[in-house]
Amino acid sequence: MLSNRINYLSESETLAMARKSRELKAKGHNVINLSLGEPDFNTPDYIKEAAKLAIDNNYTFYPPVAGYQDLREAICLKLKRDNGVDYTCDQVVVSTGAKQSIANVVLSLVNPGDEVILPAPYWVSYKEIVKVAEGKAVFIPGTIEHEFKVTPEQIKGAITSKTKLIIYSSPCNPTGAVYTKEELKAIAEVLVKYPSIYIIGDEIYEHINFIGKHESMAQFDFIKKQMIIVNGVSKAFAMTGWRIGYIAAPLEIAKACDKLQGQFTSGASSIAQRAALKAIATTPDTPELKTMQKAFRERRDLLLKLLGDIPGMKLNHPDGAFYIFPDISYYFGKSDGKTVIQNSNDLCMYFLNKAYVATVPGEAFGDPKCIRFSYATSTDNLVEAVKRLKLALDGLR
Numbered sequence: 001m002l003s004n005r006i007n008y009l010s011e012s013e014t015l016a017m018a019r020k021s022r023e024l025k026a027k028g029h030n031v032i033n034l035s036l037g038e039p040d041f042n043t044p045d046y047i048k049e050a051a052k053l054a055i056d057n058n059y060t061f062y063p064p065v066a067g068y069q070d071l072r073e074a075i076c077l078k079l080k081r082d083n084g085v086d087y088t089c090d091q092v093v094v095s096t097g098a099k100q101s102i103a104n105v106v107l108s109l110v111n112p113g114d115e116v117i118l119p120a121p122y123w124v125s126y127k128e129i130v131k132v133a134e135g136k137a138v139f140i141p142g143t144i145e146h147e148f149k150v151t152p153e154q155i156k157g158a159i160t161s162k163t164k165l166i167i168y169s170s171p172c173n174p175t176g177a178v179y180t181k182e183e184l185k186a187i188a189e190v191l192v193k194y195p196s197i198y199i200i201g202d203e204i205y206e207h208i209n210f211i212g213k214h215e216s217m218a219q220f221d222f223i224k225k226q227m228i229i230v231n232g233v234s235k236a237f238a239m240t241g242w243r244i245g246y247i248a249a250p251l252e253i254a255k256a257c258d259k260l261q262g263q264f265t266s267g268a269s270s271i272a273q274r275a276a277l278k279a280i281a282t283t284p285d286t287p288e289l290k291t292m293q294k295a296f297r298e299r300r301d302l303l304l305k306l307l308g309d310i311p312g313m314k315l316n317h318p319d320g321a322f323y324i325f326p327d328i329s330y331y332f333g334k335s336d337g338k339t340v341i342q343n344s345n346d347l348c349m350y351f352l353n354k355a356y357v358a359t360v361p362g363e364a365f366g367d368p369k370c371i372r373f374s375y376a377t378s379t380d381n382l383v384e385a386v387k388r389l390k391l392a393l394d395g396l397r
């Protein structure tokens, strides 16, 4: 008999859709995958070389639990160089992906019954990680009319004596929304009035931002004591499989995460850490990164244009990450003669089975009216996918 903890935990819906599309592919279907948020580029060669060198130089022993000292120093330099924030090495913990970084922090802070505010739409795993910690997720809805961003007033209205943490991402997964410096400051000004509340700012899409400089809430000194930055190498450097993420946090939280992962994993892979060091220590202006950023922007523009021609798709206008999150509730109640589309889950399954296009239902991110398209794929795939989606939607009455 499995524990209640695992019985109540849901499978990651992003990974589930990726699994379903792999299964259909294995049966010989030509599936276009717009589900998984994973760059389709190879890891740049200069990073791969660092990993090869690490093997030859015998970086094959247990690393320090919190990460190699020089990697943590490079992260501090990066935080200063790119974000203008000061952290010391002992405030940085390197983990097996930003996903583990988030889990470490939540498990270090949240007691059963504590409330965790999640501006919705939120990234799918936040809710489940909070569940594992036996916390209570409190959702505040963003609307497509405001690019799904929540206001300081909404946050204030959700705070109770039990609130322990708030988790947001900017650039946001699944909406691509990017909070401006002014918006972050206004939110920080509310939260500073509640010094026992911590904030996780998930900045994993930092370098995939189409409106200019990335803004971290940690830049406001007055909120830094409450703030935990989460970042990693998966997205910007096309390194999803290497599994390296990190936090920069108040010292007591960094120490707690170090203790926790000392019992759970003993630290992140030594070889992947050496590769991440190369990625993080190099300025983000490399031609490889520029090429990826340019491609994501072009694909965003293309997909917005293509989806814009489909009646009933209410589009948002993402400024970062690699997702579009349109409202597709226009199609609810319609049928192809066999299945009635009741919600975004049904529409996703219809797209997958009818058009062989994989997407992720908005339910996974706390907005059942929407659907997530990842455009981390070629322009040819995007054109073909939208052609198929249009045909499938034409079949609904």
Ligand code: PMP
Pocket: 037, 096, 097, 098, 099, 100, 123, 169, 172, 173, 202, 204, 232, 233, 234, 240, 243, 244, 245
């Ligand atoms: N945060 C967000 C918002 C993400 O989209 C992802 C997706 N992978 C992660 C964290 C986790 O990233 P990692 O691959 O570093 O675990």
Ligand code: GLU
Pocket: 012, 014, 015, 035, 036, 037, 038, 099, 125, 173
């Ligand atoms: N973060 C990506 C996504 O949202 C990858 C999948 C995952 O880590 O859950 O699709």
